[in-house]
Amino acid sequence: MNSNHNHYPEGESLRRALATRYRNASIGRVLFFSALVIAILSLVALLYNVIDGAFGYVAFEYKNDPTEFTSKPLDDLTKEELLAILKANLSSGAYTKLDNEKPMEKRSRSVLYTLLLERLIQIDTKQTWSLTDSIFRSGEIKAEVAQKYPEAKLEFRSWLTPVFLTTPMSSKAEFAGVRTAIFGSLWMVGIAILFALPIGTGAAIYLQEYANKNFLNRVIQTNINNLAGVPSIVYGMLGLAIFVRTLEPLTSGSIFGVTDANGRTILSAGLTMGILVLPLIIINAQEAIKAVPDSLRQAAFGVGATRWQAVWHHVLPNALPGILTGSILAVSRAIGETAPLIVVGASTFISLDPDGPFSKFTALPIQIYQWTTRAQPEFHSIAASAIIVLLVLLLTLNATAVLLRNRVQRRY
Amino acid sequence: METNEIPQYSIETKDLSIFYGTFKAVSDVNLLIEKQKITAIIGPSGCGKSTLLRAFNRMNDFVPSSYVTGKVLMGGQNMYGANIDPVEVRRKIGMVFQKPNPFPKSIYENIAWGARINGFKGNMDELVEQSLRGAALWEEVKDVLQKSAYELSGGQQQRLCIARTIAIQPDIILMDEPASALDPISTLRIEELMQELKKNYTIIIVTHNMQQAARVSDYTAMMMLEKDGSRSGTVIEFSETKKIFTNPKDKRTEDYVTGRFG
Numbered sequence: 001m002n003s004n005h006n007h008y009p010e011g012e013s014l015r016r017a018l019a020t021r022y023r024n025a026s027i028g029r030v031l032f033f034s035a036l037v038i039a040i041l042s043l044v045a046l047l048y049n050v051i052d053g054a055f056g057y058v059a060f061e062y063k064n065d066p067t068e069f070t071s072k073p074l075d076d077l078t079k080e081e082l083l084a085i086l087k088a089n090l091s092s093g094a095y096t097k098l099d100n101e102k103p104m105e106k107r108s109r110s111v112l113y114t115l116l117l118e119r120l121i122q123i124d125t126k127q128t129w130s131l132t133d134s135i136f137r138s139g140e141i142k143a144e145v146a147q148k149y150p151e152a153k154l155e156f157r158s159w160l161t162p163v164f165l166t167t168p169m170s171s172k173a174e175f176a177g178v179r180t181a182i183f184g185s186l187w188m189v190g191i192a193i194l195f196a197l198p199i200g201t202g203a204a205i206y207l208q209e210y211a212n213k214n215f216l217n218r219v220i221q222t223n224i225n226n227l228a229g230v231p232s233i234v235y236g237m238l239g240l241a242i243f244v245r246t247l248e249p250l251t252s253g254s255i256f257g258v259t260d261a262n263g264r265t266i267l268s269a270g271l272t273m274g275i276l277v278l279p280l281i282i283i284n285a286q287e288a289i290k291a292v293p294d295s296l297r298q299a300a301f302g303v304g305a306t307r308w309q310a311v312w313h314h315v316l317p318n319a320l321p322g323i324l325t326g327s328i329l330a331v332s333r334a335i336g337e338t339a340p341l342i343v344v345g346a347s348t349f350i351s352l353d354p355d356g357p358f359s360k361f362t363a364l365p366i367q368i369y370q371w372t373t374r375a376q377p378e379f380h381s382i383a384a385s386a387i388i389v390l391l392v393l394l395l396t397l398n399a400t401a402v403l404l405r406n407r408v409q410r411r412y
Numbered sequence: 413m414e415t416n417e418i419p420q421y422s423i424e425t426k427d428l429s430i431f432y433g434t435f436k437a438v439s440d441v442n443l444l445i446e447k448q449k450i451t452a453i454i455g456p457s458g459c460g461k462s463t464l465l466r467a468f469n470r471m472n473d474f475v476p477s478s479y480v481t482g483k484v485l486m487g488g489q490n491m492y493g494a495n496i497d498p499v500e501v502r503r504k505i506g507m508v509f510q511k512p513n514p515f516p517k518s519i520y521e522n523i524a525w526g527a528r529i530n531g532f533k534g535n536m537d538e539l540v541e542q543s544l545r546g547a548a549l550w551e552e553v554k555d556v557l558q559k560s561a562y563e564l565s566g567g568q569q570q571r572l573c574i575a576r577t578i579a580i581q582p583d584i585i586l587m588d589e590p591a592s593a594l595d596p597i598s599t600l601r602i603e604e605l606m607q608e609l610k611k612n613y614t615i616i617i618v619t620h621n622m623q624q625a626a627r628v629s630d631y632t633a634m635m636m637l638e639k640d641g642s643r644s645g646t647v648i649e650f651s652e653t654k655k656i657f658t659n660p661k662d663k664r665t666e667d668y669v670t671g672r673f674g
Contacts, residue, residue: 212476295513299573301471303526303580304503313525314515 050391053384054159056134059145059152060174063122074113074121082112089120110163118175125174125378126152160385168351169362173371173378178386180350182393184266184361185335187354189397191270192277192334197327199274200281201316204323207282208289209311228279236343239272244344253358264345267357272344273337277330284329288322289315317408324405331397335390338365364390420447422584422614423468423505427482429644430460430467432475436644437463440482443633443650445584450606450615452625452653455635456668460645461618464635465586468616469505470498486583503530506577510589512569514561514576519544519553522561522572523579530580539579547575548605567598571605578613585609587617591624603628622669625653632656634665 009017066074069085077085083104087095098104098115107115117123126149129141134156145154167177203224211217248263249255251271292315300310341363348370350362364386371383423445430438438460445451453461463472470491472478484491491501514522523540532539540557544550549571553564561572570590577585587606591599606615606628619625625632634649634656649662660666 293513295509295511296515297474298471298507298509299513299515299576301474301502302469302507302509303576304499304530305526306499306529309529313529318516 050384050387052130052132053381054388055131056157056381057129057138057141057154058157058378058381059126059128059149059154061124061126061149061152063124064120066121069116069120074116077113077116079109079112082109082116085120086112086115094119114163114167114175118170118172123172123174125376128377128381159381160388164382164385165389168353169349169367170351171349173374173376173382176371176382178364178367178389180353181362181364181367181386182389183353184346184350184363185365185390185393187266187357187359187361188270188273188341188363189331189334191267191357192273193327193331195271195274196278196281196330197323200278200326201285201323203278204282204285204289205311205316208286209307209315224279224282228283231339232276232337233339233343235272235276236340238275239268239340239344243268243271251358253356256358258358264347264360265358266354266361269341269344269346269361269363270357272340273334276337276340277334280330280333281323281326284326285319285323288319288326291322292318320408321405324401324408328398328401328405331401332394335394335397336365338369341366342369364393421445422447422486423616424485425482426485428464428467428484429481430463430472431479431481433477436642438467439638439642439644439646441647443647445614445616446631447614448610448612449630450610450617450628451631451633452629453616453618453633453635453647454620454622454625454668455645456637457620458645459635459637461635462588463645464647465588465616465618466507468584468586469502469507471502471507473498503580504582505584505586506580506582507586508570508573508577508588508590511593512566512573514564514569514572517561518558519561519564519572520557523576526576526580532580543575543579544572546578546609547571548601548608549575565598567594567601570594570598570602574602574605574609578609582613584614584616587615589618589620592620599624622657626657629653634660634662634668636664636668 069089070077142154145152164177166179168180170176207221243251244263251263251265251268296314297310300314346362346366347360348362348366350360354361368383368386371379421444425441425443428441429436441464453464455461466472467480468484480492515525520540523543524536527539541550544553549568552568561569564572591602609615630653632653633647635645636648637643637645649656649660649665656665657669660669
């Protein structure tokens, strides 16, 4: 007989041993659950912090009394009346300049109204309150305003408005928007992906399907893995040196006949971001290609396919969902990066939409960074709104990529 | 009956050894594979049966650091000769794998793809039908040609893989344990199919299943690790299947086929 025959617990001792095992399991479960709770709490705190800043009471005064310009209540003014007021009161130089940017007659009423507030009446924001304060301390806030700023109006404002999305930059927070920053970010991410996705996928195919496992290729592989962790500011320096300086004729567009730009263009920023996300895309594409079962390649080779035919007809289509997952991560990374853009030279004040890869540009993270560094509290509020815009934009792009991925996911 | 016929050889190996780096996996194999016969390769696990089979159509080329010495002759031409393209070899010597591995495409495309990449110019619909008939699958799938191949049963998938192979009109079909992942009924159908196929093709099959080798094959090659402890496999006996199973020359073969071994 086996000498180990009676060495397993039985009866009472088995029950005790089992109880201990279940207890350990439940301790583990509690730990994992707390990890989840902590993660969720941090996310909630982040969202709360952002939303708290983007809505709330604001106390402001008109620097110039509206009655100086018109006897009607401001909200009742028609477009023609607004136009007349602006023409009469703006200096002719300023009016001509605005007219040259876009003919005044063609601007909408709300734009003219904003111009009136911005240029003539001029708003002076005294103080802003967070959403939490606005909800729970509204009485105190009203009393405080009445006492401290007897002239001021108090209104509950959402800093995130359709106008905020559609107006370009302004030096005054009340009239600033993120339109140019959204366009800048989209252009940049677009260029980055167009640049990095084909190159990254190509590199991954080479490494996975063609490269021998020799010393050189192992070194390359290790370096790609490490490049994914290089701080983004380093990529910024690289972009500055290569794209902004060395390749200036290309990135400024001067070889294509564009004359008024230097190398600090959307193209430079997009290519820099492209290089930054390249390791991410390569690694993910490699994983996706690795996950394609070898039996599929063998099947293709077995009927006389070349390596390229096997890759193009079978490996790539099957790896595409995984490759797209990598590009989702890449988009998320590219749209949120700030440091390389600062180095590459994003402008913070751009009032015209970018009209091509050779435009000067700004981007959402740059705008947020710039606004949060301002002293005036109203800039912090629009920074919070811009963060919401950035998050929504990120989610939209990701959702698009996920939908795309699900479309190409094999139905077989 | 056929004693006076001069046997025609489809494939011939001369001192074929297969290496993975410095490891000699298969050593000094000399085989004469007869045309339109079924040759089985049997032997215990890890003795290099599949490696030998894959050497015939150069599938081992995909294993980094693998190489062969010796010759694989087909019609007098060395398949490992300098002017031979392995892609062309694989078109002439088709392969059916252990696990059914249809492409994740429709049944029709599974057959059409191989033909198309090899530059087939004829009537594709006809070729698909011919091939499916040849693999005894046509009646079952003729109405669902556009359905995914993955919706077929394992046995049907394996017959689809056979159809895919005969669509590129090879001379030889290699089968690497083609029924080991299938149930007995599917296995039987594959075995029946092999008898049909040997009218037109030379078949070399690797199998673990000695009854299967005895049932289907005309010739049997018995593989075994070499006695010298080098872990390389070699063919210790090669002759008519009947002889291998009833009157083996080698004691090790006898032990193996009678179940006294492994």
